[in-house]
Amino acid sequence: MTDIALTADTTFRPGTSDAEIEAAAAKAARNRRRTVLFWRWVILFVLLGGWEAGARLGIIDEFFFSRPSAIWERLVDWVVNGTSEGPLWLHLWVTMEEALVGFALGSVTGIVVGIALGRNRMLSDIFSIYIKLINSVPRVVLAPIFIMIFGLGLASKVALAFVMVFFVVFANAFQGVREADRNLMANAQILGAKGWQLTRSVVIPSAMSWIFASLHVSFGFAIIGAIVGEFVGSRHGIGLLINIAKGTFDAAGMYAAIVVIMIVALAAEYLMTLVENRLATWRPAPLHDTQ
Amino acid sequence: MPAIEASASPAVELINVSRRFLTPDGKSMTAIRDFNMSVARGEFVAVVGPTGCGKSTTLNLVTGLARPSSGEVRLFGGPVDGIDPRIGFAFQTDALFPWRSVIDNVVAGPLFRGKPREEAYAKAREWLARVHLSGHESKYPHQLSGGMRKRVSLAQTFINEPQILLMDEPFSALDVQTRVIMHDVLLGLWSEAKASVIFVTHDLEEAIALADKVYVLTAGPATVKSVYPVALPRPRVVAEIRYQEDFIALSRTIWDDLRDEVERGAARDEAVAA
Numbered sequence: 001m002t003d004i005a006l007t008a009d010t011t012f013r014p015g016t017s018d019a020e021i022e023a024a025a026a027k028a029a030r031n032r033r034r035t036v037l038f039w040r041w042v043i044l045f046v047l048l049g050g051w052e053a054g055a056r057l058g059i060i061d062e063f064f065f066s067r068p069s070a071i072w073e074r075l076v077d078w079v080v081n082g083t084s085e086g087p088l089w090l091h092l093w094v095t096m097e098e099a100l101v102g103f104a105l106g107s108v109t110g111i112v113v114g115i116a117l118g119r120n121r122m123l124s125d126i127f128s129i130y131i132k133l134i135n136s137v138p139r140v141v142l143a144p145i146f147i148m149i150f151g152l153g154l155a156s157k158v159a160l161a162f163v164m165v166f167f168v169v170f171a172n173a174f175q176g177v178r179e180a181d182r183n184l185m186a187n188a189q190i191l192g193a194k195g196w197q198l199t200r201s202v203v204i205p206s207a208m209s210w211i212f213a214s215l216h217v218s219f220g221f222a223i224i225g226a227i228v229g230e231f232v233g234s235r236h237g238i239g240l241l242i243n244i245a246k247g248t249f250d251a252a253g254m255y256a257a258i259v260v261i262m263i264v265a266l267a268a269e270y271l272m273t274l275v276e277n278r279l280a281t282w283r284p285a286p287l288h289d290t291q
Numbered sequence: 292m293p294a295i296e297a298s299a300s301p302a303v304e305l306i307n308v309s310r311r312f313l314t315p316d317g318k319s320m321t322a323i324r325d326f327n328m329s330v331a332r333g334e335f336v337a338v339v340g341p342t343g344c345g346k347s348t349t350l351n352l353v354t355g356l357a358r359p360s361s362g363e364v365r366l367f368g369g370p371v372d373g374i375d376p377r378i379g380f381a382f383q384t385d386a387l388f389p390w391r392s393v394i395d396n397v398v399a400g401p402l403f404r405g406k407p408r409e410e411a412y413a414k415a416r417e418w419l420a421r422v423h424l425s426g427h428e429s430k431y432p433h434q435l436s437g438g439m440r441k442r443v444s445l446a447q448t449f450i451n452e453p454q455i456l457l458m459d460e461p462f463s464a465l466d467v468q469t470r471v472i473m474h475d476v477l478l479g480l481w482s483e484a485k486a487s488v489i490f491v492t493h494d495l496e497e498a499i500a501l502a503d504k505v506y507v508l509t510a511g512p513a514t515v516k517s518v519y520p521v522a523l524p525r526p527r528v529v530a531e532i533r534y535q536e537d538f539i540a541l542s543r544t545i546w547d548d549l550r551d552e553v554e555r556g557a558a559r560d561e562a563v564a565a
């Protein structure tokens with residue numbers, strides 16, 4: 001049910017059939033996709049090629065910046081033989097577990113508290129000051145405290161990921177509830193919605209786009225929480241790999257770890273977009289008539 | 292209260308109702324004052340008045356979404372206590388749930404009120420057929436034209452079989468042709484349902500074409516300035532009625548009355564803006 005994409009600058013001669021117009025539009029769309037893809041690859045090759053050449057010619061200091069081929073070899077080595085600290089998958093899994101558990105707990109709590117305070121003026125007036133207060137603490141300074149309280153294992157990283165995620169999701173859920181259309185609320189109430197029905201059928205759906213926007217960024221925050229926690233103290237995880245690489249002045253190892261994290265974060269972002277599109281079929285599709 | 296008296300009492304009664312608001316700087320502002328109105332069962336009442344005079348505020352008092360500062364609102368002889376299930380409301384702006392399909396919008400009321408799903412959906416399909424929207428069940432509101440959305444809204448409201456129907460400038464956002472079609476749809480539905488209607492509008496011709504009685508309000512604070520009975524025979528065809536002699540005569544009489552208030556309202560708005 002999308003509109004036919006027609007380039008705005010095309011005029012068809014009189015008597016052009018629908019089929020011809022559709023074919024032309026499909027062709028234009030294909031060409032466009034190809035151009036975009038082409039330039040994306042060109043930019044990637046220029047950047048990586050420049051880096052590699054610069055490193056080999058001595059313009060870029062390999063000691064600090066490594067080079068793409070060395071990073072690639074390190075990645076292959078990690079995947080095939082494992083790292084010096086054990087299999088790569090173990091570290092990746094540990095970091096993911098910390099981030100995912102922290103993300104799940106943080107976002108669920110954020111949504112619930114955000115909606116509860118958003119729906120209740122009195123509660124929000126009372127608690128807003130405390131939330132501002134805690135929110136003003138830079139999250140990473142909590143890492144040593146959590147490690148002291150929860151130890152070197154999973155719990156301390158989950159706690160850090162949780163506080164990173166919670167406030168973002170909370171703030172958005174709260175705002176989303178506050179922005180719920182008063183007309184829709186009144187309509188639902190007059191149609192017969194009471195208490196929880198009203199929350200479920202109007203408040204939550206209208207807050208949903210706000211909440212999703214926050215989930216997008218906050219998964220990245222959960223990974224940050226997990227990795228910072230691992231820097232400060234851990235026995236496993238990608239953060240530990242980066243820490244060890246730093247200790248041995250192993251630039252390739254550090255960049256390889258970063259690449260692993262990048263891939264994970266991109267995959268998560270992709271999944272999230274997929275879920276969101278499934279849930280938001282009701283939203284108008286963006287119009288395609290200007291190219 | 293004796294049963295006989297209750298069954299004879301009007302559908303809606305506003306008795307000396309006033310409503311004040313607190314402005315942002317803490318002052319009290321009167322939106323409606325000493326407002327008296329009585330709508331008989333099955334009667335179609337139209338309310339016209341200058342913008343901002345307090346029409347929407349008045350309707351909100353009848354729904355129970357807001358309470359009067361003084362005076363009393365009665366429905367079928369009883370006091371208003373919370374949102375009354377016998378009331379249906381048609382909004383000026385789009386109040387369909389954008390995340391629900393057409394059929395899920397229409398079925399909302401019965402489901403909120405605890406009807407079984409099967410029954411509710413069967414009834415919703417029936418109502419969609421009545422407003423000529425069969426085949427559009429699974430579309431979302433943004434995929435419909437303004438007139439179609441309005442018909443979904445009407446189905447959504449009528450499916451609850453309200454005994455009192457409040458309409459707040461429901462067709463003002465539609466183009467003229469669509470509006471005339473909607474008038475006929477509304478009159479058709481109303482003549483079957485026999486609900487009591489309060490129809491707020493700023494369009495005097497619309498008011499006369501639809502209603503049994505036209506209330507003219509003063510510029511804010513709103514009170515009833517005058518009431519005009521409309522003796523045009525029913526069933527009416529809205530597209531043609533506006534060319535009849537007595538329609539034109541009546542609309543001239545009421546407009547003379549209304550114009551003073553519109554001018555007074557505009558003058559007041561300018562004074563506030565200055």
Ligand SMILES: Nc1ncnc2c1ncn2[C@@H]1O[C@H](COP(=O)(O)OP(=O)(O)O)[C@@H](O)[C@H]1O
Pocket residue numbers: 312313314322340341342343344345346347348349511
């Ligand atoms: N919730 C509110 N708080 C304060 N003032 C309000 C509120 N609702 C309406 N008013 C004021 O009451 C007056 C009447 O408003 P309204 O009933 O919406 O007018 P109408 O529907 O006739 O155009 C306006 O001056 C408006 O600013």
Ligand SMILES: [Mg+2]
Pocket residue numbers: 346347348459
């Ligand atoms: Mg209004």
